[in-house]
Amino acid sequence: MGSNCKTIVWFRRDLRVEDNPALAAAARDGNICPVYIWCPKEEGQYFPGRVSRWWLKQSLAHLDQSLRSLGVELGFIKAESIVDALLDCVKAVGATKVVFNRLYDPVSLVRDHNIKQILGEHNITVNSYNGDLLHEPWEVYDDTGCAFTTFAPFWDKCLNMQIEPASLPMPWRLLPAEGFVQKFSIEDLGLENESEKSSNALLGKAWCPGWTNANKALVEFVEHQLLDYSQKRVNLGGNWTSFLSPYLHFGELSVRKVFHNVQLKQMVWANQGNSRGLESVTVFLKSIGFREYSRYICFNFPFTHEKPLLSHLKYFPWNADQGNFKAWRQGRTGYPLVDAGMRELWATGWIHNKMRVIVACFCVKILLLPWRWGMKYFWDTLLDADLECDILGWQYISGSLPDGHDLNRLDDPELQGSKYDAEGEYVRQWIPELARMPTEWIHHPWNAPISVLKASGVELGVNYPKPIIEIDTARQNLTEAICLMQGMISTDASETNGTHEVVVDNSDAGGALNATRVDNYQNNETSAIARVVLNIKPGCISGSSRDQRVPSVQIPNTQSNGKRPRVSAEDVPPGPGPNMNACYRNADGLRMDEDLSSTADSSTAKRQTFSTSSYCVPQACSLSTQSKTFCDGESSDVKQPWKEQMDRAV
Template sequence: MPVPVSIMWFRQDLRVKDNPALNAACDLGKIIPVYIADTFVPEKRLPGSVTKWWLHQSLNSLNDRLNGHLQVFSGDPAELIPELMTRFDVQHIFWNRLYEPWHVARDKKLKQALKDDGKTVKSFNGSLLWEPWDIENKSGSPYKVFTPFYRKGCLQAAEPRFPQAPVARITYADVDNAGTSIDELGLMPDIQWFDGIEKMWTPGEDGAADRLATFIDEAAANYKTDRDIPAVQGTSLLSPHLHAGEISPNQIWYAIKDAFGNSDDKNIDTYLSELGWREFAHHLIYHFPDFPDKNFNEKFDKFPWRRSQKDLEAWQKGRTGIPIVDAGMRELWHTGYMHNRVRMITGSFLVKNLLTDWREGEAWFWDCLADADGANNTAGWQWVAGSGADAAPYFRVFNPVLQGEKFDKQGEYVRTWCPELKKLPNKYIHKPWEADKATLKQAGIVLGEQYPEPLVDLKASRQRALDAFNEIKG
């Protein structure tokens, strides 16, 4: 009797270990591993510049693990998958689920069409600790507030599945290469602007495993305090690997628990709750399909946003004259990453001090972040804007000077990314406009030349934001 052959459709699960769909496909018989550069997604949800760079490296890493057997295509999977099943003469297909509304709608139709054609289709949860539909409040509705979602919903539900052991052996079907090459997908930029990104990251399953091991060994035990200090490597830096699916949240969850036990350590509890926030973001995007593009709080539909291309570009380029903001934006441009505390500061400055629509910031992060995840990115921006589920109140306006002085006390972070300010004394490193001329001269700075003057007055722009919010309180 012939051995069954299946298509294993890789998506945002670019790994071999703890890959439920891959395990199931291999258990059945031989596989044809397929990756499709998906052109079906909405145009503004196509991969951003940094995501494409990362994807190129990650696909090469996966292909190496698959001994060069990855079949690569570009197009609409709803059209390509049926064609490939006919071309390869296979009856079975396996994939891991995605949760963005456009993927959910497309996958449901595709699955039904394939089943109607007599094919066997099986999908799995390979990217979340809990399925969005399994976590609901007492009334049977989706949660809209994070703490009860995580504490009463997730932690009171069944334990996340334990990571699956890697398949003992992958047997590949003998088929002609029907696709294109990874290089021909055109993911790599024409201009080599990614030097800093390349130095910081190692995309792929091995890079993800190394990051996790480093975090456990060097940072997890002090996570609760160090995670807020941008000059210290106090976070896991696993978010880009999670986004690409080079590691599963289940692998992280149980690796942390194995390393530290089921103790009540606040550092570990805080870190695991950050994985919980990722779950909450996917919970929201699944249950509320408009969440990526529309204000969760409809009152903000009437918010009087300003439109200033000059202000937006100054923010994007790290030329606002507010050091902690500029440092964060430059870190983002250079590394494809921004420290989470600084994300909140830069986000608050854009939507509140500059009164710029949060969607402008979300779009810029989407293009520049290595961890540009549709659910997380939207949830973060709607949180800081005050328009989201369980959002920070709009009247909570981060003071970037006080934030800098609290979390970057010696100015190490600012001096790293704004080197023109490095000679300023700590007293003025977060507010150079308050330094006297002699101090500025000694530091080699003329405001408006070496470093810009503040784009806005912080106190006045805060009040402007509060006045704008009062217009929609209703």
């Protein structure tokens, strides 16, 4: 151990002491100064919602207690600039190195690159590590050396690659780096205000944040729920999901540990010839694969938080109806299963993965609301809000991925209710207005005889809404929207001789990525996805990150048609300014009604302008004042069981 080396360990979404590569490396080198930096200004439009911030606060307190038992304390810092805070820490303790575990979302990638560059200019060594994935995004590529754009071959390749050992040993003792760093108490961070504490107290009855609790939840799932996972995971009631997604998001649990623990159980069941258990393992590991894939897609295609991967979707005429969006958020659509899911989400910050799919389909396929609106609302309200999973899930549902839902697929909520909530128990739990409805009519009360409605105490349009739209009408609207989109594609293809080229150069924005997208719309084909080259020689690596490779994009040969490439307004991210990080704004930049902009009131109130930098996070959505606008995302299925008394309290 090099006792003369002092290292700043920057914690982020890796709130654990076990299997933490950055912490382990710093502990081997010498003295450490662990810090967590809370910078609301740099969160921008992705400022976490109330329930997500509650989890973060509890997890940080748990981590601080663990580090104290090992000999150091976690320094809480509230800052206006993360890089300035890190420089102050380096100066205060005389550190020569900063280490952290990597993040892969589009915003963090650029921020981390800039931090590495600035610290390097101050002669500070910066090392980052993989503490979040089974494989780095640049390590998995197809036979041509390019990034995968569909899940199945990606996950098949991952399963056939060697995975590092399950975990790094936990340090038995940590040596503190001497020096005065201006620190805050965890309360000073402002992660929870007084008005939120009463609601948050209910969360503590159902969830136990912290890395040691994460390990307990993993053991509980593997030993008691995994065996029947494949058969019972789709049940909306019960405790048959893994309940691990918040722990994974905040890095309280290593994904490698989850993978290897499940693999050990797989070997036991294979020796026993337990086919039911083996099937469950396959299905569960696939859900881990989706999480891996979400980071893979966001790293190699960093525009996906703003644009669909299949670029023809930018022509889709989304219906920017604020009233419909409000009804969907509040669980007032008139479709019981959808309304039950949205009410549970608002009350608890969690819904079953199947419900996430159902409510998302309703949002984008039946109401034709822009998928980015739904994506941002999930970010604001989910306890396990995870940007990459959010992006993948909503793009999957909206038909924006090559292997996602068919664009013309429209699932009837009534049929979904009969399939996944056959007895109506889930609906009755979250929609008390329908508690006395007979099972026969619970998922379509509008068809029930007047006598049944009266006996059940249901008055449609008064104490429970009528359907916001008829399914047949919604199906017709979707068909018309697809036809209009195809017409726009054909028109654009004819005007550009079949080739539409958009060049987006982000080299000035931190040098993170030079991306060229070539969209070929000939014969209405939509294979317009950039080929991201991963298997390249070291000399061809784009970007100046010291220890993190950033993908380059292969520029295909294109036929020149003598015309300058056309760039639409959507292809150009907004410049810096006070309005750039507001998700819900209309075309004139005016803020909409707060009740429409976000139900996470505390999140809205705390949102601040993004710091001035060379990179700007594009707006999450740009709403049109017209009835229709041309604007352009599976989440982990995890939660702790809700106790009956908590449901009543909510």
